[in-house]
Amino acid sequence: xxxxxxxxxxxxxxxxxxxxxxxxxxxxxxxxxxxxxxxxxxxxxxxxxxxxxxxxxxxxxxxxxxxxxxxxxxxxxxxxxxxxxxxxxxxxxxxxxxxxxxxxxxxxxxxxxxxxxxxxxxxxxxxxxxxxxxxxxxxxxxxxxxxxxxxxxxxxxxxxxxxxxxxxxxxxxxxxxxxxxxxxxxxxxxxxxxxxxxxxxxxxxxxxxxxxxx
Amino acid sequence: xxxxxxxxxxxxxxxxxxxxxxxxxxxxxxxxxxxxxxxxxxxxxxxxxxxxxxxxxxxxxxxxxxxxxxxxxxxxxxxxxxxxxxxxxxxxxxxxxxxxxxxxxxxxxxxxxxxxxxxxxxxxxxxxxxxxxxxxxxxxxxxxxxxxxxxxxxxxxxxxxxxxxxxxxxxxxxxxxxxxxxxxxxxxxxxxxxxxxxxxxxxxxxxxxxxxxx
Numbered sequence: 001x002x003x004x005x006x007x008x009x010x011x012x013x014x015x016x017x018x019x020x021x022x023x024x025x026x027x028x029x030x031x032x033x034x035x036x037x038x039x040x041x042x043x044x045x046x047x048x049x050x051x052x053x054x055x056x057x058x059x060x061x062x063x064x065x066x067x068x069x070x071x072x073x074x075x076x077x078x079x080x081x082x083x084x085x086x087x088x089x090x091x092x093x094x095x096x097x098x099x100x101x102x103x104x105x106x107x108x109x110x111x112x113x114x115x116x117x118x119x120x121x122x123x124x125x126x127x128x129x130x131x132x133x134x135x136x137x138x139x140x141x142x143x144x145x146x147x148x149x150x151x152x153x154x155x156x157x158x159x160x161x162x163x164x165x166x167x168x169x170x171x172x173x174x175x176x177x178x179x180x181x182x183x184x185x186x187x188x189x190x191x192x193x194x195x196x197x198x199x200x201x202x203x204x205x206x207x208x209x210x211x212x213x214x
Numbered sequence: 215x216x217x218x219x220x221x222x223x224x225x226x227x228x229x230x231x232x233x234x235x236x237x238x239x240x241x242x243x244x245x246x247x248x249x250x251x252x253x254x255x256x257x258x259x260x261x262x263x264x265x266x267x268x269x270x271x272x273x274x275x276x277x278x279x280x281x282x283x284x285x286x287x288x289x290x291x292x293x294x295x296x297x298x299x300x301x302x303x304x305x306x307x308x309x310x311x312x313x314x315x316x317x318x319x320x321x322x323x324x325x326x327x328x329x330x331x332x333x334x335x336x337x338x339x340x341x342x343x344x345x346x347x348x349x350x351x352x353x354x355x356x357x358x359x360x361x362x363x364x365x366x367x368x369x370x371x372x373x374x375x376x377x378x379x380x381x382x383x384x385x386x387x388x389x390x391x392x393x394x395x396x397x398x399x400x401x402x403x404x405x406x407x408x409x410x411x412x413x414x415x416x417x418x419x420x421x422x423x424x425x426x427x428x
Binding site: 001002016020021023033034036038040041043044045046047052056057058060063064066068069072073074075076079081086089100166168169171172173174175176179189193194202203206207208 | 235
């Protein structure tokens with residue numbers, strides 16, 4: 001599955017700025033990054049008066065705008081989705097999901113800290129904190145990198161989450177609900193399905209398999 | 215699979231206006247509609263200066279904005295996607311995909327025609343035209359409804375594409391590429407996978423099944 005890392009930190013700590021620095025460095029190394037931003041207050045994204053905006057205003061549950069360069073989708077949901085759900089539904093062909101915020105999610109986190117702004121860290125090791133990017137040292141048993149050491153931060157992300165091959169996993173949804181699977185059932189389903197499809201033409205070396213029955 | 219219908223017509227024939235009328239009527243009947251609009255020239259959708267806009271500008275391949283009410287996704291693509299590909303990637307839990315335009319796509323079409331604007335139809339029966347919504351009659355062997363008869367147009371869409379149960383189908387992608395399957399292989403895969411998952415807890419009555427192995 002696509003690995004997920006959250007860049008967290010108190011307000012004004014520099015989360016967006018750090019993401020703006022590490023995304024190009026990840027790109028330079030050949031990775032496709034999809035970022036996630038939470039918006040507590042809802043958001044307006046399409047431009048008033050555009051056809052797609054008129055579709056949505058008329059009550060469309062979702063609107064897709066397609067062009068040769070990019071695709072946009074706006075869809076109603078009935079609750080906040082977890083990073084795992086967002087990855088499964090919208091991750092597509094990314095190599096890495098990088099979220100800004102999502103402190104309460106279970107995914108691994110890098111905290112941004114600037115001593116001018118705050119006195120204490122937002123997270124502890126128990127929050128699945130894997131590194132700190134800060135302009136003062138912290139000695140709490142996790143790597144603490146300089147906030148401006150973009151190469152070092154990306155090295156850490158790369159070695160921990162991108163190198164050494166992706167951990168193969170399976171996600172199964174039935175009628176829109178994610179089904180939790182034991183390690184044995186996961187292995188059973190993965191091997192059975194891989195075996196079934198691998199004899200099809202064009203499917204000789206199946207790495208990423210997506211199946212929809214509907 | 216989610217049925218797809220395209221509302222086509224020459225420029226200024228009233229495609230968006232018709233969509234604005236039929237979406238609320240479909241909603242009233244309990245259907246979730248996702249619309250699709252093609253944008254030939256690319257588009258700017260996010261607001262300059264927003265964090266998600268900064269992520270994308272920094273080079274993110276995709277950006278997801280998540281709120282409790284809706285989710286937006288903007289993702290780079292390397293070519294125009296067909297309606298079938300858009301449905302498979304972004305259709306989610308919709309009951310119907312309604313596109314504006316996409317005349318060259320293979321999907322069934324309803325043509326909007328207004329005699330004040332044009333002299334001839336855009337499509338023929340060979341374009342998979344299933345109905346005409348017009349303010350003058352046409353006698354070309356397909357239903358021609360009054361452009362203002364929203365109920366009649368939605369009745370036709372409902373009876374042709376939404377009533378009588380969805381035609382069950384399977385879509386398989388390997389490493390991001392759609393694999394074409396013969397009817398026999400489709401049946402074989404559908405029944406095998408349904409059988410395998412139907413003994414899992416929470417999967418007793420599998421209608422919509424989504425599997426990702428990665």
